Amino acid sequence: MSFTDTSRPPSQGDRRRWFALAIVMTAAFMDLVDVTIVNIALPSLRADEGATLSQIQWITAGYALAFAAGLITGGRLGDIHGRKRVFLLGMGGFTIASVLCGLAVNPEMLVASRILQGAMASLMVPQVLSIVHATFPAHERGRVFGLFGAVVGLGAVSGPLLGALLTQGDLFGLGWRSIFLINLPIGLAGLILGRAYITESRAPRALRLDLVGVALVTLGLLMLVYPLTRGHELGWPLWGHLSMAGSLVVLAVLVAYERRKSARDGSPLIELSLFRVNSFAAGIAVQAVFGIVMGIFFLVWTLYLQTGLGWTPLRAGLTGVPFSLAVSVAAAVSVQRLVPRFGRKVLQAGALAMAAGVLLYLWAADRYGLDITEWQMMPGLVVMGAGMGLIVAPLTDAILSGVPREHAGAASGLISTMQQTGNALGLGLVSVVFFGVIGEPVAPERIGAAYAEGFRHSLGWVAGGMVAIFLLMFVLPRRPSHDTEEATVPEPRTAGEPEPDLVG
Template identity: 40%
Template sequence: MSTLETNPAPPLLAADDPGKSGGTERRATPIPPEPEPAAPFAARWRVLPVVLSAMFMAMFDWFVVNVAASSLQHDLHTGQSALELIVGGYGFAFASALITGGRLGDLHGHRRMFVLGMLAFGAASLLCGLAPNSWTLVAFRILQGGTAALMVPQLLALINTLFPIAERPRAMAAYGATIGLGAVAGQVLGGLLLEANLFGWGWRTVFYINVPIGLAAAALAARWLPRAETRHRTTLDPLGALGISGALALLLVPVTVGRPEGWPLWTWISMAASVPVALLTVGYESRLARRGGAPVLDVGMVRRRVFSAGMLIGGGYLTFFAGFMLCLTLLLQDGLGLSPLRAGLAFAPLGLCFAGSSFFLARRVADRIGNRVMVAGVGAGLLGALIVLAVLTWSGREVSVWALIPGMMIVGVGNGLTLPSVIGAVLSSGIPPQQAGMAAGALTTSQQFGNAIGATILGTTFFAVLGSATGTGDYVNAMRAAALVGLAVLAIALAAAFVLPRHTQH
């Protein structure tokens, strides 16, 4: 018997809402049960760091460009619009292609897509490092985001497939810690690489470093991941993939470039058009599923309470976190005059709290209070943001980095409690193995969409309040305004966390 052959578990009805009682229940076709491995894959813990390297690299390359921004402006004479696209183009391509990337793994094997995605990401990173001008770099960053979307959904699907249910919380904790380490490493390691200026490469080093890591991870994954993997011989649903990517593009592209371009008319038309395109795509996907086809996104899965609330919580928290990190970076570097390295090191305690609470605390808290761990996590994020806001209000232009760090650390704890718990709850709620990649892609899409939209919403607020001013007090006022917007986003995520049932039914 293959190591991936499984035994049946209790079925869950697609239209039934776990944890919901009362009212008239709509009966639907039972979802195929999630099997439990008869003989768990022996090398699963050895291969886990290899597959987690995909998430580390994806998050590292999201945040490292913040640190390299001034170098790009100096070396490539990058204007504000191009700089926004160098940052946001990666996020747009990443978010818009994730569901398709996850579905490709379901159809052609998660091992194969992970290895191909890792190799493609390394190649795209090399092209970014070789870019001769800013607009070429924009194009290669969009390509890099698309290749990240090919490898990242596979790691969550592999965790869901290779690890028994009892071991998944620990694996998800490691996943959550990796998000934190990757995000903060983008700030800290990015600053170190820029300051070291290896071989005179400057900013190009932050992209070249992905090449040897990607080659090593692809080689180890090809050697260690099991070849015996169930594949589902259906078509990709190109119309659904194009519709989802198109709807996200119509929203994310104008959001990314709107502020530096002064919000021209086309940006508003594009954002308005994203709504009917999304609705038409959802309708098409629903009809395709009813006809027995294989949609790129199972709308019935998204309608389930655990799944939809999990997308809102994860996406909402990262909307706050991405904007919070960007605005704090601007405050520390431009407002308080810290170097990129010193500003990056100021985020190190946040990253350690993120990683530590993910790996050591989230699972223990979840064992005691179930899905209420997400209430605790989002609540911790709220508390941390409130502390930062209070410090900024109390200290004004005399604010110090040391006074901000306690609030930043509590935000990190909130991240560590929230993100792995969201993913663990959703993927353990009866998602069948043949939809693991799709589910992982949809979850990660909501999170990366939060990253992209958060940096824009909080960043736009920050710059609108800052205006043309350059004093420390002006940067403090801008950060306070951005923090207030972040608090409003966290309040929505907290409300979604209360909607979840206390315990997820497997």
């Protein structure tokens, strides 16, 4: 297929759009599975390769940081050069980086390969939402995002189980390496089918990549996340505090520059006019906090189960199945049945349910201590999973509901950037809320008690984050609106012309 401009979705009779949806959903599934697979394999990887605690954090945080730093750029590159083209480039690069991870000869090479993998994912993932946004008409997107929520749940189920089976099964003697090499056949199939079925789309007017904006956003995120991740290990040096404070200055300069860039030539990296859309501004704040609490929970939970309680990867992976199934079921029901009737209240109910599930899990962990079983964990995990399912699928639709098609890539990049930045911050905060509590080194006879104490402390932070999300959701629209979207794609404007108001 040729790389042609399209500003309207294919006709409803075009069945290729459903094949295209399956392909981009597979990419999203591959990215999600990769994260959850890595989490479940971290203790085995640490034991086999002798990785330090800092390197363990960087195997996850390095990916998240590279992902976050490149997402806005990836979304804008899709707008400029074509979403199909950039999606396929990202998928190819992600597949190659996965192979490098699987062939890593030491922890340093693995961390570097994970950073490359995150950078390639930042090209691939923003195109998923923007291809959906540009391919499907507004009235079909609720159904599509319901499917997306189900895929999220399926990925959450498959990742831990697949990681446990591959790690503990030692497939072909590869051990933990197979968790990365499994991406090779999936990536190759995605590339072949993607070329055949995805329709190209890009912004209807010519845009240019804002290289200064790219440099500023990357520098600001690095200055914030790097010292947070390394702080505990290095004893919280002065330069780390100065770097985190300086990141706020860099981000403020970024906003000022993007405002001038938009007025001058209309090709900013970050489309600031998007923040006038109330659903978008509030939604990405929710995404950021949600990313923080999930980044904390999943890494700490894995360490607690396998290192603190001494469970095998397979047992730990199976323990997460009730949570993941609850996410998948609740995500499908929320979009199809609940949100059309109750609107924003569904998302807020999800936030409160997650907080209640965390507190229920905290109570069980405190009562049963190191003798806790999977069955005693299950009630808290099921309630948490149901709450997450009520949030993940409708939140995406709520955020994008008022965004013009022209800025679909930029908006998708910002959404994913805030989520992944939050995730990287959460992984960095593990140094504070978990390792800062247990202290290092820990005597062998105290590992179980220390990790259990750190886990309980971390759950308190997660519950607090969910309450904050509940309050932020009051700013979201009562119901996602698609009324104006089809008609609010702004006309090209000349330099110096004011930005259009996207709210009205």
